[in-house]
Amino acid sequence: xxxxxxxxxxxxxxxxGLEICRQxxxxxxxxxxxxxxxxxxxxxSNPNFMWLQGSxxxxxxxxxxxxxxxARDKRIDILVNNAGINHDSLIQLMALEDWQKVLTTNLTGxxxxxxxxxxxFKAQQFGRIINMVSKSGVVGREGQINYATSKGAIIGMxxxxxxxxxxxxxxxxxxxxxxxxxxxxxxxxxxxxxxxIDCTSVRRMGQCSEVARTVLHLTSDAPNYQNGEVxxxxxxxxx
Amino acid sequence: MSAAQTLLLVxxxxxxxxxxxxxxxxxxxxxxxxxxxxxFQSQNVSLPxxxxxxxxxxxxxxxxxxxxxxxxxxxxxxxxxxxxVQCANEQALFTDASCLAQITMHLDNTFLIYQSLATFxxxxxxxxxxxxxxxxxxxxxxxxxxxxxxxxxxxxxxLARELTSDTVxxxxxxxxxxxxxxxxxxxxxxxxxxxxxxxxxxxxLQQEFIEFIAHFSHYNNMMTGQCMTMRPSTEISV
Numbered sequence: 001x002x003x004x005x006x007x008x009x010x011x012x013x014x015x016x017g018l019e020i021c022r023q024x025x026x027x028x029x030x031x032x033x034x035x036x037x038x039x040x041x042x043x044x045s046n047p048n049f050m051w052l053q054g055s056x057x058x059x060x061x062x063x064x065x066x067x068x069x070x071a072r073d074k075r076i077d078i079l080v081n082n083a084g085i086n087h088d089s090l091i092q093l094m095a096l097e098d099w100q101k102v103l104t105t106n107l108t109g110x111x112x113x114x115x116x117x118x119x120x121f122k123a124q125q126f127g128r129i130i131n132m133v134s135k136s137g138v139v140g141r142e143g144q145i146n147y148a149t150s151k152g153a154i155i156g157m158x159x160x161x162x163x164x165x166x167x168x169x170x171x172x173x174x175x176x177x178x179x180x181x182x183x184x185x186x187x188x189x190x191x192x193x194x195x196x197i198d199c200t201s202v203r204r205m206g207q208c209s210e211v212a213r214t215v216l217h218l219t220s221d222a223p224n225y226q227n228g229e230v231x232x233x234x235x236x237x238x239x
Numbered sequence: 240m241s242a243a244q245t246l247l248l249v250x251x252x253x254x255x256x257x258x259x260x261x262x263x264x265x266x267x268x269x270x271x272x273x274x275x276x277x278x279f280q281s282q283n284v285s286l287p288x289x290x291x292x293x294x295x296x297x298x299x300x301x302x303x304x305x306x307x308x309x310x311x312x313x314x315x316x317x318x319x320x321x322x323x324v325q326c327a328n329e330q331a332l333f334t335d336a337s338c339l340a341q342i343t344m345h346l347d348n349t350f351l352i353y354q355s356l357a358t359f360x361x362x363x364x365x366x367x368x369x370x371x372x373x374x375x376x377x378x379x380x381x382x383x384x385x386x387x388x389x390x391x392x393x394x395x396x397x398l399a400r401e402l403t404s405d406t407v408x409x410x411x412x413x414x415x416x417x418x419x420x421x422x423x424x425x426x427x428x429x430x431x432x433x434x435x436x437x438x439x440x441x442x443x444l445q446q447e448f449i450e451f452i453a454h455f456s457h458y459n460n461m462m463t464g465q466c467m468t469m470r471p472s473t474e475i476s477v
Contacts, residue, residue, distance in 0.1 A: 090401055091350070094359045100348050103343055106389075115333050137389075140396025140464065149346060154392025156385035159476060160332055163385075198402055230476075 001220055003028035004074045008066075010056050010113060011036040011083030012043070015182040016132065017089040019208035020080055022216050025049060027216065032069055034083065056083050056109030075124060078219045079117050081110040081154075082132045088143040099146045105239025106150035107157075114161060121170045122211050128219040130170040131158050135234055138176055151176075155230055171227045178234025181205040201236030242243070244314045245269040247302075248290045249352055250345070251323035252276035255314075255370070259321060260286070260405065268319075271311050273302065274352055275323070287311045291355045295353050302352075303359030311464065318365040320356065321422065321457045322349075324372070324414070325348055327362060342387050342456070349394065364406025366456035368393045371466075373413045373473040392466055392475055399464030408463040412452055415469035416442040436472045442471065 002146065008022050012033030018040065024031050025046055033039055034052045054061035069076055084106045087098035087131055089103060110131060115164045121127025136144045137151025154174065161172035172216040179185060179196045185205065246263045248256060251272055260283060263270050271281065272288035280288055289305055297305065300468040306312040325345060326423050360367065371388040372381070382468070392411050401407040416431065418424035423444045455467075468474045 091354050091398065094350075094354065095260040096347070096351065100347060107386075108339065108343065111332075111339050138395070140393055140398075140400050142400045145350070145394060145401070148397040149350075153342075153346070153386045155393075155476070156387070157332070157390030159389070160329060160385045161313045163377060164258035164330075164333075165373070200416055207368070211254065222388040232376045 001026050002216070005029045005077040006032070006069065006075055007078040007080065008032045008034065008069065008076060008117070009080045009107070011132075012051075013037050013039045014077055015184070016177065016180060016208045016211050017080075017082040019192055019212040020082060021049065022194070023209070023212045023216055024078075029078075030073065031063075035063065041234045045080055055105070056081075056112055057104045060113045062109075062112040064114055066113075066120070068118060076120050076127065078128045078130075079113055079125075080130045080132070080215055080219075082130075083109055084132065084134075084147075086144065088147065089147045090143055094146065100219040102146035103150050105196070106147070107153045108169070110154050110207075113158065113159050114157070115142055118161070118165060118170070120167065122168045127163060127165075127168075127170040129158075130215050130218055131155075131172070131174045133158075133174045133230065135178050135232070135237065138230065138232070155220075158230070159228045166227050171218075171224060173228065174216070174230045175213050176213055176230050176234070177206060177213065178232070178237045179205045180208055180211060181211050182234075192238050195238070199238050200234065201239055204232060204235065207233055240395075242401050243313075243316050244319050245271065245312065246279050247271050247273050247318065247320045247356070248275070249273045249322050250275065250321060250325070250349065253280045253324045255471075256323045257448055258445055259452075262446070262453060266453070269313060269316065272358075273372065274348060279323075282358070283314070286403050291351065294372065295351060296353070296423075300351070300355035301358050302355045303362065306359075317457070318363055319358065319453075320360065321365040321452065321456070322354075322367075322369040324370050325384055325387050327387060327462055329381055329384050332386065339386075342390075345387065346390055346394075349391070350357050353394075355400060361402060361404060363405075365408075366427055366459050367395075367398075367407070368452055368456050369409075369410040369411040370414050370452065371411050371475055373415070373468075374476050375473055376416070378435070379416070379430075388475060395466075403463045408459050408461075410459070410462055410465050410467060411475070412448075412467045413469065413475050414471055414475045415447055415448065416440060417445045418442050441470045
């Protein structure tokens with residue numbers, strides 16, 4: 001379904017981003033994965049995968065990366081803004097540095113990539129953008145005022161892009177995963193995870209593959225009337 | 240609304256913020272500006288104010304302590320905090336390099352201010368309201384600042400989860416279709432009639448909406464962490 005599609009995935013070294021890359025590659029796409037740290041050998045050995053090492057918050061790196069992809073492939077079809085970090089603490093204890101670090105990576109990083117691909121998408125009259133957000137950005141969460149604010153801002157950016165570029169056949173949606181089984185969750189205390197699962201109607205954590213499948217569905221060539229939406233992937237959390 | 244009240248207006252810069260000031264002053268409320276824009280401060284020189292630099296200069300940031308030291312507070316007065324409405328025009332988000340920088344700087348300052356307000360509001364209690372624009376106003380050709388407003392809404396919801404107590408309530412209120420006077424209201428009503436927003440969409444007077452916020456923030460002792468909407472199709476995101 002994605003044969004010869006050119007896809008960019010930020011934050012591809014593990015978890016949801018890694019699984020998104022796997023599924024696009026399995027469907028025949030050419031994938032450019034952005035990550036600061038190393039990416040797994042299974043991706044690096046795939047001839048359709050190319051690793052761009054750097055930080056999305058570095059606008060120079062993003063500019064050069066997008067220019068090199070465009071020069072090589074003459075098009076970009078899909079952008080998945082998955083990279084994100086968190087530095088949690090209550091507002092009264094949070095250092096300004098931690099607030100700024102999270103906003104710079106999550107918000108400015110997402111912005112940098114969107115800013116560079118949008119003119120390309122517009123010229124092509126085709127483009128799909130998925131912004132990975134979080135339930136925190138929708139309902140807030142204690143100890144995550146920086147993370148929640150950054151994800152809320154990305155939801156606003158998603159709507160701005162949808163509004164401004166929808167007429168150019170550019171669709172932009174956000175995906176808000178709930179509790180997904182990743183390394184980060186694996187290392188969390190059971191006392192934190194268990195109550196969340198108890199409040200999830202399917203009574204289990206989500207899988208990275210389930211998030212990835214949704215991303216592929218939203219970015220496929222199949223007719224899609226969804227634009228500017230936040231798709232909640234939370235197994236029916238608190239319904 | 241009681242006259243014996245203190246209003247902290249945070250990051251004021253807009254015409255709407257000026258109307259908030261005028262309304263509260265007419266009710267003899269003690270209005271204090273927290274980190275207003277230079278222009279806003281110059282238009283309201285008679286009002287006491289704290290700059291961001293003053294807040295940041297403290298070792299342990301605490302607005303309450305600063306206000307007390309400066310004699311701005313009348314202890315025991317109920318406290319209302321209203322967030323100023325941001326004016327940044329996001330229509331140039333992807334073409335004007337300074338646009339996102341302005342938004343993030345504004346958010347950085349918002350974080351610093353509420354961090355320094357946190358201890359104070361927990362001690363004395365407060366109703367905090369964030370007026371925000373709805374995305375749907377963009378269909379009237381109005382800049383709606385989606386990035387900043389959705390960011391502030393998530394900020395508000397997290398703040399509510401962290402600070403809410405028996406005496407602290409934090410909410411946002413989505414600014415509906417607003418007119419400054421009856422003539423503008425009639426014009427807007429005509430333009431909106433039988434539109435996608437309904438057969439006869441309500442257009443509020445700015446003064447009515449500010450009175451609602453003033454009334455709500457004085458009497459609210461239950462609602463927190465909520466985004467209030469005045470009419471259908473002007474939710475923050477439709």
